[in-house]
Amino acid sequence: MNIRERLVGALLRVYPFEWRREYGSELMELLLSRPLSAGICADVLWNGVRQRVRSLDPSTVLGLGMMLAVLAGLAWNIIAPRPYGEGWTGLLVPSSKTLPTIDVRPLNSELYLLFLRGTGCWRQLRRGGRPSRSGLAAMRICFIASIPIMVAGLLMLFGVMEVTVAGPGDTLTTFHEHGLTYTYYSRDHHSPAPLSILVAPLFRLPESWLWGTLGGSLGQWILRIFRNWLPT
Secondary structure, three states, rough: OOHHHHHHHHHHHHHHHHHHHHHHHHHHHHHHOOOOOOHHHHHHHHHHHHHHHOOOOOHHHHHHHHHHHHHHHHHHHHOOOOOOOOOOOOOEEOHHHHHHHHEEEHHHHHHHHHHHHHHHHHHHHHHHHHHHHHHHHHHHHHHHHHHHHHHHHHHHHHHHHEEEEEEEOOOOOHHHHHOOOOEOOOOOOOOHHHHHHHHHHHHHHHHHHHHHHHHHHHHHHHHHHHHHHHHO
């Protein structure tokens, strides 16, 4: 395989597998039969990215949106944390449960649980199938949204990111003063274990499946009622 064939093969890799299976051979023949300019390569890449985005599962897109929101909160906590009890940068809070010992606040809110139920219902209305598939879609959203927290836990575990504990009335510093440091809010100044931060989002997955499945069951019920109303 020469360099030209390797380049065309790399360009085709940008496209989703289903698209390559149906149209890949035609596009490869077309690209190998004409000169490859920078403009043609850019156009192929752009269309490949578009096809890749279009092929994404809706739950993946929603999960990425949630992930960006969590990432923004994490970044703002590191750059300019708010005082104890103020703002939305306190992503991690002590848990009242034995496991996990830390709660990821955005993934534990009533609004988020309602969002999972709505997503499960929407997925069921669009695609049908068993409600448990809506639960799997909700788990995917939860896992993708949790990636920034789990990465932060890994960085803390390996000593790349520091943790400072802030309680009521404490004076906080900014990124310019403390560097790559996460501010953990605790009334009794209890310092969290990095491993607890790493695994805390994983404890939300079963609950996410449950709420997604309940939403799927609601969607299934709506479909059943709608079909009964249709004239036979």
